[in-house]
Amino acid sequence: MPLNSFIMKQHTERYSLPVKTITVLGILISVIVFMSFGFKKESTISNAKNEIVNKDSIESVKAFMDVYKVLISPRCMNCHPSGDVPLQGDDSHLHTMLPQRGKNGKGIYAMKCSNCHQPTNLEGLNKPPGNPNWHLPPANIKMVFQGKTPGQLAKQLINPKTNGNKTLQQLIEHADDGLVKAGWDPGEGRTVPPMSHGEFKKAWTTWIKTGAYAPKP
Amino acid sequence: MITLNINKKTYNIDVDPETPLLWVLRDTVGLVGTKYGCGVAQCGACVVHLNGEAVRSCVTKVSRAVGQKVVTIEGLSEKNDHPLQKAWIELDVPQCGYCQSGQIMSAAVLLRENKNPTDKDIDAAMAGNICRCGTYLRIRKGIQLAADIQRKGI
Numbered sequence: 001m002p003l004n005s006f007i008m009k010q011h012t013e014r015y016s017l018p019v020k021t022i023t024v025l026g027i028l029i030s031v032i033v034f035m036s037f038g039f040k041k042e043s044t045i046s047n048a049k050n051e052i053v054n055k056d057s058i059e060s061v062k063a064f065m066d067v068y069k070v071l072i073s074p075r076c077m078n079c080h081p082s083g084d085v086p087l088q089g090d091d092s093h094l095h096t097m098l099p100q101r102g103k104n105g106k107g108i109y110a111m112k113c114s115n116c117h118q119p120t121n122l123e124g125l126n127k128p129p130g131n132p133n134w135h136l137p138p139a140n141i142k143m144v145f146q147g148k149t150p151g152q153l154a155k156q157l158i159n160p161k162t163n164g165n166k167t168l169q170q171l172i173e174h175a176d177d178g179l180v181k182a183g184w185d186p187g188e189g190r191t192v193p194p195m196s197h198g199e200f201k202k203a204w205t206t207w208i209k210t211g212a213y214a215p216k217p
Numbered sequence: 218m219i220t221l222n223i224n225k226k227t228y229n230i231d232v233d234p235e236t237p238l239l240w241v242l243r244d245t246v247g248l249v250g251t252k253y254g255c256g257v258a259q260c261g262a263c264v265v266h267l268n269g270e271a272v273r274s275c276v277t278k279v280s281r282a283v284g285q286k287v288v289t290i291e292g293l294s295e296k297n298d299h300p301l302q303k304a305w306i307e308l309d310v311p312q313c314g315y316c317q318s319g320q321i322m323s324a325a326v327l328l329r330e331n332k333n334p335t336d337k338d339i340d341a342a343m344a345g346n347i348c349r350c351g352t353y354l355r356i357r358k359g360i361q362l363a364a365d366i367q368r369k370g371i
Contacts, residue, residue, distance in 0.1 A: 096259070097259075097344045097345040098341075098344050099344070099345070100341050108330075108341055108342070109271075109323075109326050109327045109330055109331070109338070109341060109342035110261075110264065110271035110322075110323035110324075110326040110327060110342050110343070110345065110346075111341065111342060111344060111345050112270060112271075114270070114272075115264075115270060115271050115272050115273060115345075116258040116272075116273050116276065116345075118276060118277060118278065118281065119281065122276055124257075126257050126259075127257050127258065127276060128257075128258050128276065
């Protein structure tokens with residue numbers, strides 16, 4: 001090869017754009033960027049779960065399946081409806097008179113929850129059950145139980161953005177919330193959840209402390 | 218002995234604190250404008266205001282009213298001239314009249330909180346007050362007229 005051509009060839013080879021390298025790097029960077037958006041959604045959940053020490057996914061999922069049975073029973077689900085009207089009765093029909101959630105979950109106008117629901121239960125059938133804090137979740141965090149699969153519900157419960165900004169410790173304590181416990185004292189003519197409050201609390205605490213894993217699906 | 222504030226008057230009453238407010242109003246105090254319809258908070262005939270909120274007096278224990286302000290249909294206005302009362306007279310809303318105290322008391326909360334109620338708002342607010350005579354259409358018109366009277370300050 002003549003010397004000029006050799007030098008030109010070397011020059012070209014040294015200074016030509018590494019097109020393949022740039023293309024591969026570009027693809028890798030794009031993948032990393034897209035994946036980072038996915039990770040961002042889960043970071044709140046994973047941050048919460050990082051507080052847990054003794055993770056046991058099998059035990060956690062097993063405990064949650066007991067929790068799920070309680071949360072979708074009428075005493076819990078009736079106030080965690082998918083729509084804006086609470087449910088009523090053991091058959092979870094739409095609450096008669098169709099009271100509505102309202103912005104703060106306490107009803108609207110002359111149909112506010114506490115207009116009929118007194119601070120305590122009343123004697124006799126077909127009277128409104130009572131609690132000083134009767135309400136639905138607010139409109140901006142509906143905390144829907146109705147229609148959720150175990151996996152969906154578990155993820156919703158553990159995520160501060162959808163659980164009312166609760167930390168894991170607050171979630172554990174929530175099992176003793178007044179309105180939660182009221183589910184086991186529902187007044188005459190209403191069934192209680194499918195296990196005792198003590199059993200539910202044990203399952204709830206176990207689920208959270210062993211990692212708050214979500215079953216599939 | 219318990220002390221109640223009803224329609225801006227003070228009453229000292231010797232009743233069991235568990236007594237439903239409805240019976241204290243009707244039988245003890247003598248304010249019979251509030252009616253008994255079902256006794257289980259299903260009909261709305263017994264609605265009175267407790268601190269401005271429309272409670273069902275048939276299931277509300279009188280103890281809940283201690284230290285609070287109770288307003289019955291008799292006390293809704295000084296001279297029966299609340300916009301709703303004016304509208305009800307104007308449009309001849311009642312038939313038998315039995316449910317109407319409760320209807321007006323519920324509607325009063327709606328008009329206090331919403332000066333321009335739509336039909337949907339009226340549905341939402343009034344769904345708990347039933348009328349065996351079926352005056353619902355006139356009740357709706359009455360609320361709309363009352364809202365107009367209220368807006369115009371007539």
